[in-house]
Amino acid sequence: MAAEVIVVSGSLRKASFTTALCRAVCALPAVDRTGAVGDVSFVMRDYVRTLPMYDGDLDTDTPPAVVAEMRAELAASHAVLIGTPEYNYNIPGGLKNFIDWASRPFAKHCLMGRRMGVFGCAPGDRGGKASVEYLRNMIPLFGATLIGPELLFPNINTKIAADGTVDASEMTRLTSLARELAA
Numbered sequence: 001m002a003a004e005v006i007v008v009s010g011s012l013r014k015a016s017f018t019t020a021l022c023r024a025v026c027a028l029p030a031v032d033r034t035g036a037v038g039d040v041s042f043v044m045r046d047y048v049r050t051l052p053m054y055d056g057d058l059d060t061d062t063p064p065a066v067v068a069e070m071r072a073e074l075a076a077s078h079a080v081l082i083g084t085p086e087y088n089y090n091i092p093g094g095l096k097n098f099i100d101w102a103s104r105p106f107a108k109h110c111l112m113g114r115r116m117g118v119f120g121c122a123p124g125d126r127g128g129k130a131s132v133e134y135l136r137n138m139i140p141l142f143g144a145t146l147i148g149p150e151l152l153f154p155n156i157n158t159k160i161a162a163d164g165t166v167d168a169s170e171m172t173r174l175t176s177l178a179r180e181l182a183a
Contacts, residue, residue, distance in 0.1 A: 003078035005181050007044045010084035010095030010131075017121050017156040018083040020164045024171060025081065025178045040078055040182040045070070047098045054100035067101050071110040074102055079115035079147065079181040082135060086120060086128040091135065103142055112143035117181045119151040119174065127152030148177040 007026055009019040022044050030041040047070050058064060063071075074080060084091050091099075103109050118135045120128025129152055139146045151173060153159065159167040166174070 003040045003182075004043045004076075005040060005079045005081055005178065006074060006077045007042050007081045008047055008083070008095075008098065009044070010048055010082065010092050010098075012049055012092070012094055016085070017123070017153075017160055018085045020160050021119065021121060021153065021156075021166060021170075021174060022081075022083045023164060024166045025174060028175060028178055042081070042178060042182075045073070047102075048092075048094040051097055051101055054097050059101075059104055063101075070101065074114065075110040077114065079117070080111070080144075081178065081181055082116070082118045084118065084120050084128055084131045084135060086122045086124075086126070086131040089130040091131045099138070107143075109142070114142075114144045115147050115181055116142075116144045117147045117151075117177050119153065119177060121153035121156040123155060123157040125154050127154030127156070148180050151177055 007022045009016060009022040011018040026042045026044045028042055030039055050066055051070065052058065052064055052066070082095070084095055102111050116139045118132055118139070120132035122128045132150055132152060136146060136150065153170060159170050
């Protein structure tokens with residue numbers, strides 16, 4: 001069975017720059033642990049859109065089916081890559097909701113032991129810095145391993161074509177992080 005790096009966009013917007021970058025990662029060929037063509041693939045999941053709002057009363061031994069499926073998939077994954085925009089100097093609410101579901105139950109959740117990477121993008125000059133810092137600080141607290149450098153894409157609106165094609169120079173940095181996660 002091929003290993004998967006689960007790719008999650010923190011944005012809900014259909015024409016999202018973050019989602020365009022996530023799709024570009026998922027279009028990369030499968031690789032092996034050395035970066036050569038192999039069996040680690042990148043698969044995008046829309047957890048941010050599909051999960052119910054976190055409610056501890058629903059988080060029982062039998063949580064909602066969509067939550068149980070997400071947790072099982074994350075637990076079986078090779079790694080997780082999160083792309084985030086920045087809203088009011090923080091991560092979007094839907095992404096926070098995904099993290100709340102994924103990081104429970106405490107000390108027994110599906111992110112423990114995962115390799116995780118994060119990138120941020122925004123039309124402004126900061127490139128999502130505050131949201132990326134927030135996630136990079138959280139990831140080790142999950143018992144996960146943070147992979148890669150701080151990866152920001154400022155002024156992203158000038159680097160993605162109308163058809164969603166990402167500027168090649170930007171893809172080089174993103175591909176490097178994706179390959180590191182696949183290792």
